[in-house]
Amino acid sequence: MKITDTRIKLLENSGKLKGVASLTFDDCFVVHDVKIVEGTDGFFIIMPGKKGADGSFKDIAHPINTETRNYIQETVLTAFKAARESSWRFFCTFIKSTFLRCFFLYSYYIYSVGIKKALDFRKIQRFLIKIFFLNLI
DSSP states (O other), rough: OOOOEEEEOOOSTTTTEEEEEEETTTTTTEEEEEEEETTTEEEEEEEEEEEOTTTEEESOOOSSSSSHHHHHHHHHHHHHHHHHHHHHHHHHHHHHHHHHHHHHHHHHHHHHHOOHHHHHHHHHHHHHHHHHHHHOO
């Protein structure tokens, strides 16, 4: 049995829970809500489960042997790391493009008003704030 698709949803501000995965096996069976948790020794997965009447959690679906569990964990964590890197690259690209736009617009501002007026700190600050908020809207 092979995992043919892994979908990761990254979570922020949710404590130790860092993501949730959905796994497709052999293009015919899906397991949702595989949790990705950050522990003291790194990341690990928790298989989907439900809370019992006594407050304990029981797995709904889980691997029977260690080999399969390691295969699932390896696949999920590899996809999780790729999703985090992709998300980080997108953020860095956004910041870089915003900075470059501000730089070029400020260069144009200096060119249009002259260097003496452009060096007033308050005017620079107001200009950059305006540009920053215009880029986010």
